[in-house]
Amino acid sequence: MQTEPLPLVQDIVLIGGGHAHALVLRMWAMDPIPGLRLTLIDPNPIAPYTGMLPGHIAGHYRRDEIMIDLVRLARFAGARLILDRATGIDTATRRIHLANRPPLRFDIASVDIGIGSGLPGLPGFTDHAAAAKPLGDYAQRWEAFLTTAPSSPALTLIGAGIGGVELALASAHRLRMTGRTPRITLLERADSALPNIGPRARATLLNRLAAEGIALRTATTATAIGPDHVILSDGTRLASDFTLSIAGTQPQGWLTETGLSLHDGFLAVGPTLQTSDPAIFAAGDCAHLSHAPRPKAGVYAVRAAPILLHNLRALATGQPLRPFHPQRDYLKLVSLGGKEAVADKFGLRSGGRALWWLKDRIDRAFMAKFDTYPQMPRPLPDPAPLGLIEAMGPKPLCGGCGAKVGPGALAATLATLPKPSRSDVIAGAGDDAAILRHGQGAQVITTDHLRASCADARLMARITAIHAMGDIWAMGAAPQAALVQITLPRLSPALQSDMLAEIMEEAASLFTAEGAAIIGGHSSIGAELTIGFTLTGLTDQPITKGGARPGDALLLTKPLGSGTLMAADMALARLPKDLLGPHVAAAWAAMSRPQGKAARLLAPHAHAMTDITGFGLAGHLLEMMEASATAATIDLAALPLLPGAEALAAQGIASTIAPANHAATAARLTAPDTARTALLFDPQTAGPLLAALPPDQAKATLAALHAIGEPATIIGHVTEGPPHLTAR
Structure with missing residues (x-):
């Protein structure tokens, strides 16, 4: 059953x-x-x-x-x-x-x-100081400071509790390790420091502060902070290249x-x-x-x-x-800057390198819970039908463009379709959008559907809407009208209403911004979230994949690698000495960036244009070359890549459709066997526009794109010859 x-x-x-x-x-x-x-x-x-x-x-x-x-x-x-x-x-x-x-x-x-430890009411704090909490911002500011700190930096830490003392000692150790001579001052508004620790541990910490040359000023507060100083309550002007607050617990x-x-x-x-x-x-x-x-x-x-x-x-x-x-x-293990620590519980104290080892072991054990996750089983029938395991593949099915049918199977099916017989159908399947006769101009029409690659329906609606409009923009057209097709997972009536509202609100805001209207659609219930849009657009003269000329510059508007990052996300992949999460977030941000403004700058000059989506840069560029009867050369080093994508590709991580993309282009591609080459086959959801521009217009157009914040790059040139792609 x-x-x-x-x-x-x-x-x-x-x-x-x-x-x-x-x-x-x-x-x-x-x-x-x-x-x-x-x-x-x-x-x-x-x-x-x-x-x-x-x-x-x-x-x-x-x-x-x-x-x-x-x-x-x-x-x-x-x-x-x-x-x-x-x-x-x-x-x-x-x-x-x-x-x-x-x-x-x-x-x-x-x-x-x-909680926070900032002092927003203190004059100059927001502009010139850091707070120890939130911790992430402090860690980032500290790393930046280390790159510019003078040879004898002055630091002021506001708050001489356990956290303030621990961070003062840590700062002194790090600066000494970089060859600097730190001058550190700890400020405490109370008459004495370290009120919440036993007397023996307190004495150890105070002695270590003195040994490190860290000045402790009690019964003192900061009244103002400047870019290179702190004004104290007694009027003293204290030099300070880095000012940090650990002064309290702010809700x-x-x-x-x-x-x-x-x-x-x-x-x-x-x-x-x-x-x-x-x-x-x-x-x-x-x-x-x-x-x-x-x-x-x-x-x-x-x-x-x-x-x-x-x-x-x-x-x-x-x-x-x-x-x-x-x-x-609880057991308080307080580090002493170097790999030593002091322990305190119920007023008792002990210390030394052994306690650092204990603290390190406890901390690493906690973080190990979030390092490698157990692999969840993939249910299979027993016995399994022959071919089932091969068809499932070694990893879960990707979402977005990674879940598309491969280019080989799709091309074989499209080849069997009859040619359009209507006089008002100028071009059917084969370009980014079909072209219909519309008065003195043309109407283009396309459809795109994405299997959800994340659980945030609003984010998926945004990405899908941008992805669908990519075909319209690539034709040099303005989006006109949209039909919505949504398959929702099974939900209670309240959750169903919420998810529908999220999808429709986000899509409507994007289409409206481009001058298009949602005019209808269809919804259904299924096993998982899938969002699709059928779009029309209007243009006086469509830009097709054909028309690229030898000598044209090839301009790409966005970085590549989203398919690999989404595959890594779904596979719970790890990066050596790096974090995956920020790179996935950067990919979401790139996919969420509309391309309408970029398209309007490219369209007046482009000889040919397409958007890079499911078949990857190699597949879509070769389609342009076939339509234009030309070849292309690209500079692999010039390819803009999302952070983390190349490292993941080097680990062999790829989207579900990547092998099919490689197979469809291998015979017409000359390229070294590298991680960057592997990203030529990476499917791009809501990917970049690729335009072939005359050389005398390319640099000016690139500058105009940069001026509006578009991270565009010239990646190569169109050359003479049969359709072929050379990547060096």
Whole structure:
């Protein structure tokens, strides 16, 4: 008996990628509940692990070693990832407000957004200082500072708690390792530093500060910050090349407007981690444990994660919730700059290199949870029909253009179609869009459908609309009208309405911006989300793939590599000494960039134009060469590539359709066997425009594109000869 996928009926939305939520996502992946949709909202594709930040500042850990890749984690958990910042919660309408897109509905929500340590009310702070939290921004600023720091840099750190002392020692160590002589000052408004640690550990840390030459000024505050100085409350002007605040725990301001109960600005939660609204939970530093107040420390977020997961699941399924009982104290392992640490618990102290080894082991064990994920089994019948395993291939089917039928099979089928017999059909299949006679000009028509490559329906609608308009733009036409075809997965009526609204709103905004209108369409229910658009466009003179002339410059408007990055995303791939998430986010941003403005600059000069989509640059460029009876030479080094694409291609990662693309072009291609060559066969969803321009117009057009922010590149030239592509 064939089983159907269960409909999604509730939305559980995690606001923030903090430690508790990261663990919830990982545990959810191991035992999901069908019918519940999990969503993660965070403005960044990665989230730093607090425990390893001082080690990163000191130079002991690379950036990728201290970051949780939220893109990979969300994919592993089967969660929808929305890269945006939450700005509010409307408890009455069950909507989460976002900075850059319309509100998002939820049934159950959880907040784990961390805290800030900035001092926005301090004059000059926003322009001239950094905050230790959010951690990601601080780590990035620190790395930038290291590249420009003078030989004897002055640093001022505001806040002499454990975090401030640890970061002062880490900064001193890193600067000394780069051959610099640091001058570091720690400021503390209280009469003494390190109030939340035992006396023996406190003495060790103060002695280490003195040994490192780090000045400690207590009963002192900063009153203003300049680009190279800090003004103190006693009037002292302190030189400062890098100013950092670790001065406190600042809740995010928008929490005050939610109507939820707060404690000093933090979300007040009870034993079950529920806020004053039972459908909204909170964990981590943004939460105040009303039943058991504790200091802000990552250990409590980690310990709360299993209870939070249980209670989210329990509330969604009508089961009893459990209380969270945090431990009374915890082992504090404070690094001393170099690979040494001091430990404190219940006032007891010990220290040395062995404790650094222990801290390093604990931290690496935590991060290992988000490094390599267990491979989920692919269900197969037993016995399996002959040929089934080969047909399935070694990896999951890609989405977007990676799921297209290969060029060989498609060309064979199209060759059997009869030629158009109507006089008003000027050209049928073969170009980017069919051309119909329309008054004194022409109407072009095309259709495109994409299997979803991510769980964010609004993002997929945007990418698909841009992808479909690519054929219209490539013909030098202006989009006119659109028909929408949508296959939704099985959803409850409320979720179905939400998803339809997301898709239609996003598509309508893009088409309207290009002067086109949605005039109808069709919807259905299926196994997975698929979005398609049939579009018409108008032009006085269509630009076809034919017409390229020897000597023409070949101009590409966007970087390549999106197919490889989407394949890596679906395969949960890893990069050596790098993070996948930011590269996937960059690919989403590239695919989300409309090409209308670029097309309008190219059209008046292009001899031929096409858009690079499912058959890759090699396939679509050879189509242009065949239509123009010319050849082409491209410079592989000049190819613009999305970050991470070449490294992934070197690992052998490729989209589902890439082998078929290679097979269709191999006989007419001369190129070295390199990772860059492999990306010539990479399918591009919402890919770049490729134009053949006369040489006297190419540079001026390129400059005009750069002037409007388009990352266009000249990649080669059209040459004489039979259709052939040479890549060097």
